[in-house]
Amino acid sequence: MTSPTTPTSPATPVVELVQAGFAYEDGPAVLSGVDFAVAEGRAIALLGRNGSGKTTLLRLLSGGLRRGSGSLLLDGAEVTYDRKGLTRLRTTVQLVVQDPDDQLFAASVGQDVSFGPMNLGLPEEEVRLRVREALEALDIVALEDRPTHLLSYGQRKRAAIAGAVAMRPRVLIMDEPTAGLDPHGQERLLDALARLRASGTTVVMATHDVDLALRWADEAAVLSPAGLRTGPVAELLGDDALLDAARLRRPWGTSVARLLRAHGLLAPDAPEPRTPEELDAWAAARPLATE
Numbered sequence: 001m002t003s004p005t006t007p008t009s010p011a012t013p014v015v016e017l018v019q020a021g022f023a024y025e026d027g028p029a030v031l032s033g034v035d036f037a038v039a040e041g042r043a044i045a046l047l048g049r050n051g052s053g054k055t056t057l058l059r060l061l062s063g064g065l066r067r068g069s070g071s072l073l074l075d076g077a078e079v080t081y082d083r084k085g086l087t088r089l090r091t092t093v094q095l096v097v098q099d100p101d102d103q104l105f106a107a108s109v110g111q112d113v114s115f116g117p118m119n120l121g122l123p124e125e126e127v128r129l130r131v132r133e134a135l136e137a138l139d140i141v142a143l144e145d146r147p148t149h150l151l152s153y154g155q156r157k158r159a160a161i162a163g164a165v166a167m168r169p170r171v172l173i174m175d176e177p178t179a180g181l182d183p184h185g186q187e188r189l190l191d192a193l194a195r196l197r198a199s200g201t202t203v204v205m206a207t208h209d210v211d212l213a214l215r216w217a218d219e220a221a222v223l224s225p226a227g228l229r230t231g232p233v234a235e236l237l238g239d240d241a242l243l244d245a246a247r248l249r250r251p252w253g254t255s256v257a258r259l260l261r262a263h264g265l266l267a268p269d270a271p272e273p274r275t276p277e278e279l280d281a282w283a284a285a286r287p288l289a290t291e
């Protein structure tokens with residue numbers, strides 16, 4: 001029998017880069033000595049300036065690029081870059097690339113979204129169910145029979161994400177998924193991600209939007225010339241030196257929280273409002289200053 005006092009060990013990450021390095025052919029190192037663990041159920045925002053290596057890092061995690069040095073682990077076991085190893089990785093981890101035109105290739109949205117599940121050899125009924133679910137999740141059911149090349153950019157972006165969602169990956173990785181989406185499209189995407197997370201999907205997202213990162217993520221991973229730093233999102237995005245090094249703006253919520261704390265209105269350890277709606281709720285719960 002195990003003793004009730006035995007400390008539980010932290011769960012093995014689903015996918016993890018350990019001391020990973022990478023350089024494109026004949027180029028300088030883009031990443032070196034990178035440790036990046038994606039724990040099950042987390043929402044992780046990857047941030048960094050243009051050219052800092054976000055896309056490269058996401059492609060290393062999903063097996064599209066092979067790490068130069070270090071290791072890539074899946075459920076704690078080293079990924080072998082043979083057919084079997086890569087199939088195991090790619091059925092667990094799905095990457096949605098930055099540009100939807102690099103991902104979409106079938107004639108219609110429905111065909112494109114069904115391609116992955118069909119390739120898994122699933123029965124037709126199951127493929128249809130998954131396609132339907134993915135189109136509903138991304139709010140593009142009405143686009144099912146439309147030719148992909150005639151869609152708007154935001155519609156193509158959502159179709160590309162639906163293709164990955166239909167694979168029901170344990171880890172969904174997205175490279176700047178909200179870039180080019182209108183505010184409604186961004187909210188719909190966040191709703192869809194919330195539903196996926198509720199059903200247990202782990203999500204990693206590269207983004208330049210610090211406000212979105214603070215609001216959506218549990219963890220941040222920030223690339224700067226000093227390397228990759230990971231940690232709780234509010235902590236990292238509240239670190240001015242790190243923000244400067246990564247050339248990131250301070251999030252709106254962090255600025256508001258500082259102002260409130262400077263005026264003694266918010267306790268040092270109280271959570272900061274991350275959105276205008278949270279600020280409203282915080283204000284509504286306070287006694288009026290005139291009372």
Ligand SMILES: Nc1ncnc2c1ncn2[C@@H]1O[C@H](COP(=O)(O)OP(=O)(O)OP(=O)(O)O)[C@@H](O)[C@H]1O
Binds near residue numbers: 024048051056
């Ligand atoms: N196929 C390639 N061959 C050679 N160099 C490349 C290639 N792809 C990217 N690079 C270089 O690797 C570095 C990292 O690029 P990467 O695309 O990973 O950055 P990023 O953080 O995703 O940038 P962005 O915010 O612009 O999307 C850059 O210096 C880039 O020029």
Ligand SMILES: [Mg+2]
Binds near residue numbers: 054
């Ligand atoms: Mg990129």
